[in-house]
Amino acid sequence: MAKSGPAPTINDVARVAGVSKKTVSRVINRSPLLREATRAKVEKVIAELGYTPNPQARALALRRNFLIGLLHDNPNAQTVLNFQEGVLDAIRDTEFALVVRPVDRHSPAMLDDIRNFLEQQRLYGVLILPPISENDDLAALCREMGCGYVRMGSAALDEAEHLVQSNDREMVEGVVDYLVKLGHRRIGLIEGPSGFRSAFERREGFLAAMHRHGLEVPPAALAQGNYRFDSGHRAANELLSAEPRVTAIFASNDEMAAGAYHAARERGVEVPRQLSIVGFDDSPIAAHIWPPMTTVGWPIREMAKAAALKLVAPDSSEALPSSFPARLVTRNSVAEPG
Amino acid sequence: MAKSGPAPTINDVARVAGVSKKTVSRVINRSPLLREATRAKVEKVIAELGYTPNPQARALALRRNFLIGLLHDNPNAQTVLNFQEGVLDAIRDTEFALVVRPVDRHSPAMLDDIRNFLEQQRLYGVLILPPISENDDLAALCREMGCGYVRMGSAALDEAEHLVQSNDREMVEGVVDYLVKLGHRRIGLIEGPSGFRSAFERREGFLAAMHRHGLEVPPAALAQGNYRFDSGHRAANELLSAEPRVTAIFASNDEMAAGAYHAARERGVEVPRQLSIVGFDDSPIAAHIWPPMTTVGWPIREMAKAAALKLVAPDSSEALPSSFPARLVTRNSVAEPG
DNA sequence: TTGTAAGCGTTATCAG
DNA sequence: CTGATAACGCTTACAA
Secondary structure, eight states, X not given: OOOSSSOOOHHHHHHHHTSOHHHHHHHHTTOSSSOHHHHHHHHXXXXXXXXXXXXXXHHHHHTOOXXXXXXXXXXXXXXXXXXXXXXXXXXXXXXXXXXXXXXXXXXXXXXXXXXXXXXXXXOSEEEEOTTGGGOHHHHHHHHHHTOEEEEEESSXXXXXXXXXXXXXXXXXXXXXXXXXXXXXXXXEEEEOOTTOHHHHHHHHHHHHHHHHTTOOOOGGGEEEOOSSHHHHHHHHHHHHHSSSOOSEEEESSHHHHHHHHHHHHHTTOOTTTTOEEEOSBOOHHHXXXXXXXXEEEOOHHHHHHHHHHHHHOTTSGGXXXXXXXXXXXXXXXXXXXX | OOOSSSOOOHHHHHHHHTSOHHHHHHHHTTOSSSOHHHHHHHHHHHHHHTOOOOHHHHHHHHTOOSEEEEEEOOSOHHHHHHHHXXXXXXXXXXXXXXXXXXXXXXXXXXXXXXXXXXXXXOOSEEEEOTTGGGOHHHHHHHHHHTOEEEEEESSOOSOGGGEEEEOHHHHXXXXXXXXXXXTOOOEEEEEOOTTOHHHHHHHHHHHHHHHHTTOOOOGGGEEEOOSSHHHHHHHHHHHHHSSSOOSEEEESSHHHHHHHHHHHHHTTOOTTTTOEEEEEEOOHHHHHSSSOOEEEEOOHHHHHHHHHHHXXXXXXXXXXXXXXXXXXXXXXXXXXXX
């Protein structure tokens, strides 16, 4: 047990162990060129003294901080927070810490801001959430600054080393299959904002599956949203005012799906008896709205952990998978067509 | 415009400006003992070179990092995220960064974990969210470690310097006043978990106002929850099965209030016609549930900003307020008793 | 008011 | 394999 007072430094360890501080440094950094006996001796002293290397000093010497940055511009709090938890899972009991950096993707200064941030903080690496993860200029900036990075995304945005991805397209195809199997033929889509890769992938999955089933998708079955609640409300109103009315709606995220619930309720359309609704994300709203919503859940926390490990322990086996399967979470917003 | 390549250091500035690096250091640190002319000259060179002090080096020399820690045990995703935004508002364009540290308040090792964290990272200071902000041992630990701290809370937990507080009790009194004015007499309370100061304050506000209005609070009008959705559902079921039935329910947070919505719906009790419901937090669920929920919103982002400023700029006027007023957000979950 | 010298705790270089 | 010695970029004495 180390007694308190000034924390022991590498010099203390070196002195007590009777070696040079460089040798201690080698032990800390797991240098292979060390006699086993020396290593053991030093490690014993380290344990005795309760020594921990000072990250600030290491940061200065290595010109690199032991900080993982999280860059996001996210509309969904739960996603960001789950992601943070996942990153923590990966760096728990390491010297790394997680620094968060919300940014504004609509600001023309975004890239400059991030450049300053990276320049100042000299991060070990950054994790980038959608939608800004889709920005190739940002990835290029990270490369240029010599800052590690991993992008989260719903498509193959980058090399495996820099990417953790979900299979949105495939999942949405599964949603359509599920609805069709129940008997639905007129299915509407509330799209996410153009420019978002996830929105694109989800739309493509929808269209592909409809086509595969030989089902038509008239323009009136397609409505544009922007991933926000209000846009889902508006889009659902469009969808529900066309005749013959759709019997099911897939919304590209839960928030818009919740908006669709409200539109249906205002029109006296009962969910799921007269209208089935499926969302995407499995955010808390899905479980808390009435009736509880069927949606697609993706393992954000595990993905976050994998992403962080790619940065801090690229060789660990857990860092390997780049693609994570989502799953359909069936609740009570889907029924056979009325 | 600085050209790229190795970033300029204090030595470059000193050389170009023809002064010693200590003088540059004085300029950076706004030392008062500097001739104005010298300062101007150095500042000019700093601007020309695009020099930024290296935080790692400063951290080493000062034995203190320019990092603000956020300690929380996820009270609610949106709250945490809004808080993060508020902190960023405060430290934007400074050398500070925000590091997040979710902890588990049920873990017996929590304090030790935090101690290690503080020891390792040598944070400039930490911001502590409820409910762990109520833990006095944690505050003592910060003091002991020489780490600045500010606690968020719903009561006077600490000195103004270390506290940013909301007026939960008063707000809940206001909620009851509002319901009583509409004609409600039998009002139920869904409490938060015992041991949470916020739950206590909200309960006390409720009881005080009921008493002030000369209204009874029979045991059947009090139900215990734990701030989670399911507990709200369960508690509302208890409340709604007692006769005469309550005509209004105040839930200590929105998540439990959403659970109460579900319980009402399952029993065929219509909100707000047969039952008024009021929540607390103004979280996204409140706006997205049907009918949109009347709730109490508190200015979390501004509070976060003030808290962060107390840490990084204790003298700024914005850091001054320690108490922030919440407000009633009226939507459609309240009506006159049926 | 300014400069000099000596750290802060680590890693890199290069010689043994 | 190991150890002096010099960085890393800044701050804090202490002088001048």
